[in-house]
Amino acid sequence: MAVAFATVTAGFLAEDVGEGFEPGSAIYRTPEEAEAQALVQVGLYESWEEEGRVRLIRSVNDLDHHLRLWQHDRKPGLVLLMEGADPIVRVRDLPGWWRRGLRMIGLTFGDTNYATGVGGGSPAFKRGGLTPKGFELLGNMAELGFIWDISHLAEDGVWQGLDLGFPRVCASHANARALTPTDRHLDDEAIRAVAERGGVVGLVLYNGFLEPRWRQDKTVPVTLEKHLRRHANHVAGLVGWEHVGIGSDLDGGLGLEESPSEIDTVADLYKVGSVVPAEFREAVLGTNWLGFLRSSLPQTS
Known part of the structure; x- marks a missing residue:
């Protein structure tokens, strides 16, 4: 496998899954806890790169360079994708995540501060879309160059974001x-x-x-x-x-x-x-x- 999306996630919001959810390390209660857990994961991917296990892909040049090397060393390349944007505590923090190598963001798994999420899904369609912070975040994502992943987002939010003309x-x-x-x-x-x-x-x-x-x-x-x-x-x-x-x-x-x-x-x-x-x-x-x-x-x- 030459390239994979490497998930960055805080796990599950405690109020969604309950305090007894196991493992406890997979839940968070506040955006600050979500941020800390996601940064640990980014740090892990960075350490893998330093140890020569993977290559992190942040640009087209990185991608093309990686694919040339992969023909010989079969080392996987990773593009960092955040699932559930609660680790972004404030919209103004977004450039910092870009500098750490994050390139793709899905606003939700379950509900987040930014939008209504559908988790694993239900035949009873969940209503709800982007929050005011969600509109702001998408606007900043578009400006900075992020890719928007619509997986797990409630349908109303998908169309609200698409109507904004998000480019990627x-x-x-x-x-x-x-x-x-x-x-x-x-x-x-x-x-x-x-x-x-x-x-x-x-x-x-x-x-x-x-x-x-x-x-x-x-x-x-x-x-x-x-x-x-x-x-x-x-x-x-x-x-x-x-x-x-x-x-x-x-x-x-x-x-x-x-x-x-x-x-x-x-x-x-x-x-x-x-x-x-x-x-x-x-x-x-x-x-x-x-x-x-x-x-x-x-x-x-």
Whole structure:
């Protein structure tokens, strides 16, 4: 794997999951706690880079340099993506996060100070959108050069942000609502809107997002061949294969038991290509995302 999005998150807001949630290190109670936890994660990624384990990608030049080296050393490149913006305590702190290498921000997992989030989703669609601070944050993100990830954001907030004309938009991990009808996923109009802005929809490999019945009955078989193929074909049928990518979400606490039968480890992600027409496999497996990053990241750090 040449390039991956490396999640920066404070975890879960205590009032959403309860004080008894385990592990306790995965919850926060205040924006300041969220900030501290996210900065620890950024520091970890930086230490990995210093130890020669990874390369952090902050610009197009970084990306191209990394891909040349990767041909020989197979060292992964990481683009930092914040899921849930509560670690940004004040909007004016945003430039500091940019300097630390953060390049992509999703405003929510659950609710944050910036917008209404849908978490893992519900058939009862959650109302709510951007807060006043959310509008301010998006405006500053656009000006500084951040990529906006709309995953986990309530639909009203998605359209409020799109109506602002935000220039660099993707859904790092979301599926087709037409096939998995919850507010966690994108309806056809949102998929079209992402594509119209040059974005990519990264398909999630979690069983419950590929086959809704699985969440009630874990014995329901879920496969790439049947279930991921349906989602991939649906998105591609709306906007073309050039806007389809791998989202996976395998860093979200989802393991072997929650993944399609063909996926045993992250090394099996190449099997996603089996559900894509041969002429588009390379694009869906990577070059669509690489093209999006080249058009969205700053040229230099």
